[in-house]
Amino acid sequence: MIEVLVVGAGFGRDFLPLYERHPEVSAVGLVEPDGARRRAIADAFGADADYASLDDALATGRWDAVHLLSPVRFHVDQTLAVLTSGRSCASAVPMATTLDGIDRVTDAAAAAAGRYMMMETTxxxxxxxxxxxxxxxxxxxxxxxxxxxxxxxxxxxxxxxxxxxxxxxxxxxxxxxxxxxxxxxxxxxxxxxxxxxxxxxxxxxxxxxxxxxxxxxxxxxxxxxxxxxxxxxxxxxxxxxxxxxxxxxxxxxxxxxxxxxxxxxxxxxxxxxxxxxxxxxxxxxxxRAEHLPDALRRFTRAGRYAPPGGRPELEYHAWHGGSHPHLVHEFVRAVVDDREAALGPARAASVxxxxxxxxxxxxxxxxxxxxxxx
Ligand SMILES: NC(=O)c1ccc[n+]([C@@H]2O[C@H](COP(=O)([O-])OP(=O)(O)OC[C@H]3O[C@@H](n4cnc5c(N)ncnc54)[C@H](O)[C@@H]3O)[C@@H](O)[C@H]2O)c1
CATH class of the missing domain: 3.30.360.10 (Dihydrodipicolinate Reductase; domain 2)
Known part of the structure; x- marks a missing residue:
């Protein structure tokens, strides 16, 4: 079982229910600098902990894996912070916007104990x-x-x-x-x-x-x-x-x-x-939901879902062709099995x-x- 931190409560919202329901995830935390948004989202989705910054979250010594869904300009530095802390890192696209940024991430991933995956929905x-x-x-x-x-x-x-x-x-x-x-x-x-x-x-x-x-x-x-x-x-x-x-x-x-x-x-x-x-x-x-754990299969299509602790139901949109639960499952499995993810550093760089x-x-x-x- 692993603990997963979701960074950014915009697009990140769509991933909270998936980590919450994944059978190999025991806790889900949220990082969001906007205080009002952080409190509203953490409460509505039932996050196990929430933080104003990635640094605060990493300093706790908790969390095995981090999924970055922050604005693009933070992806490289935050990926490096996560990987050098010994944790695994998933990053929303793009990996970087310069060839130098790509090199910094691939170098950090090569030296890291954790795994890197770019979360390409397509x-x-x-x-x-x-x-x-x-x-x-x-x-x-x-x-x-x-x-x-x-x-x-x-x-x-x-x-x-x-x-x-x-x-x-x-x-x-x-x-x-x-x-x-x-x-x-x-x-x-x-x-x-x-x-x-x-x-x-x-x-x-x-x-x-x-x-x-x-x-x-x-x-x-x-x-x-x-x-x-x-x-x-x-x-x-x-x-x-x-x-x-x-x-x-x-x-x-x-x-x-x-x-x-x-x-x-x-x-x-x-x-x-x-x-x-x-x-x-x-x-x-x-x-192709048959490749997913039972608890995630329904999330390839839009619907409603019940967050933990008896909280009010929320809508689930299933944007991007039903890809989100597959991405979450592949990242979690790569971390748990300690193996290269399907979209690891070299393939992420080459796309x-x-x-x-x-x-x-x-x-x-x-x-x-x-x-x-x-
Ligand atoms: N299909 C896809 O793969 C897809 C779709 C949408 C967005 N994205 C990517 O997801 C990421 C997030 O997109 P979005 O639309 O939610 O962006 P956004 O700017 O709307 O929201 C990002 C959230 O991150 C927060 N944030 C700002 N600075 C931060 C920091 N330093 N650390 C942590 N959080 C911070 C913001 O307050 C905001 O709540 C982007 O990188 C975007 O490219 C990918």
């Missing part, structure tokens, strides 16, 4: 798990191309998102595409597109509301992946998804979040028509660095740049 959402199943069953054939887009309007988000370089948040698309291709991104060409309005520039040096990159993968036969990230000046409703095209079949992300995915299957050329016949099927992608280098390519007018190997 690698456990049902659409990704279904696409892996199609690939492994041969339904896609040989892969020819991959693409994906994360488009989200960050107007009204906290000020630190103003001027944030979109490609420095590319892991939600890069990770599933590299996972499906079973490949590393070795080079990139990226262009910025559009013009960031002064109100969205903030203190960051990024001039682009949208960035679009083409990655060359290190597969034995040529394969490329196109990734688009957009945070401002784009009237597209939220989407965070990918498409994979093979010579036998393809899968495209639902054009409306939560809608059915589209699967294409090509038949043989019949000599009577031009091109091969291609069947188009809308599929309701199945959950974070491509976006960082892509932004650099955009700043250099689309120059092709090599991506470090981890």
């Amino acid at each position: 690698l456990y959402q049902r659409e990704y798990l279904h696409a892996l199943h199609l690939r492994d069953s041969g339904a896609l054939g040989r892969l020819t191309y991959l693409s994906g887009a994360h488009m989200q309007d960050l107007d009204g988000f906290p000020p630190y998102w103003m001027g944030y370089a979109p490609m420095q948040y590319a892991t939600h698309i890069v990770a599933p595409l590299l996972g499906l291709a079973d490949a590393r991104a070795e080079a990139v060409v990226c262009f910025g597109s559009g013009e960031l309005l002064p109100a969205h520039r903030g203190e960051g040096g990024n001039p682009y509301p949208l960035e679009s990159a083409l990655f060359r993968l290190d597969t034995p036969s040529p394969l490329s992946a196109q990734v688009t990230l957009s945070f401002f000046e784009n009237a597209r409703a939220y989407t965070e998804g990918f498409n994979v095209y093979g010579d036998r079949g393809a899968i495209e992300w639902p054009s409306i979040e939560g809608g059915p995915a589209v699967v294409y299957t090509a038949g043989p050329q019949d000599g009577a028509h031009r091109g091969r016949p291609v069947a188009r099927d809308e599929v309701e992608v199945p959950d 974070t660095a491509p976006g960082i280098v892509a932004h650099e390519s955009a700043l250099q007018g689309g120059r092709m740049l090599e991506i470090p190997r981890y």
